[in-house]
Amino acid sequence: MSTRFVLIQPSHAGNVGAAARALKVMGFDDLVLVQPRWDDVLTRAETIERASGAVDVLQKARAVDSLDDALQGMTHVCATVMTARDFGPPTTTPREHLATVADRAERVAFLFGSERYGMRNEDVYRCHAALRIPVSPAYGSLNLASAIQVVAYEWRLALGGFEVPPPVAPAAADAAAVAGMLRHWEQALVEVGFLDPAAPRKLMPRLQQLFNRAQPTPEEIHILRGIAKSMSDMAKRAKA
Structure with missing residues (x-):
């Protein structure tokens, strides 16, 4: 599966860097810019700063002169829109559409319009689908990098996501440590x-049964011994 993210006439260097970061955290690295405002946008200080470690994505990215150049080799193209077009591809949510293409599309491209104007109708018309992120009707303005992050996440989800390793359970203290702690507590409780x-x-x-069920860690045993010591110290001071 080949995935490409295409930014059409991006005007803010910071958004390009943030886009690279958004792609990297979702496991994508094919970024193409069509007629960016800055010829050196991929190496500008603001871009690199906002990429926050995703410099490898910027180094692999490229700028091209036309959308035709950006879409070479792609077989399924998705526009991103705020409002549905009267004419053109069907408008749907990313989750709804991407679930239908994850198993059959080999080379997918996602198009994002300029920060000021969004996507032109003629660019939307050449796409197979128009994706509209469901946002609040009262305020639907998404930052470019935020929109890229959402679409990249939804596409990764449709592809099966990443395996999340199970949490590593901390090692429980051994029986001798628990027994020693209980003797300490017994002494403190008497005092x-x-x-x-x-x-x-x-x-x-x-x-004993309570702590057997709790399976405290060595660090927790240390804390419990500290509590017992504090109780003993307080009892001794009270008797002094």
Whole structure:
């Protein structure tokens, strides 16, 4: 699957850098600019700063003179629009449309218009679909890089997403550490008057079961010992 993101006449260097960053976090790196405002936009300081580490995407990106050049080799082209056109490709949400093409389109291009004017009708008409991000009717103005991030995310989702590794469970403290901590607590509980050693009932076995279920880590055992020490110190000061 080949994916290309095409920015038509981008006018802000920062948006180009932010676009590179948006693509990289979603695993894409094919960025093409059509007639950018700045000839050196890919190497400008603001672009690199906003790319925030996605310099490799900028280094691979290229600027071309026409949309025809940008779309060479692409077999499925999606426009991005704020409003549906009366004529042209059907307008749908990214999620709805991309789910239908992820398994059959081999080379997909996403087109984004200029920051000031959006996409021209003639550019929209040559696309297979027009994607409209569902936004608030009261305020639907999306920054260019934000729109790219949303579409890149939806496309990655349609392609199956990235596998999220399961969380790594912290290692539990061993039985000896738990037993030592419980002895420390037993001493502290006696000193503060909570535990009567003459009539302990089943307090300590119950605490043993509680910590067995909790499976505290070595760091947590250290904290619990610190609490026990503080209780003992307070009891000693109170008796002084």
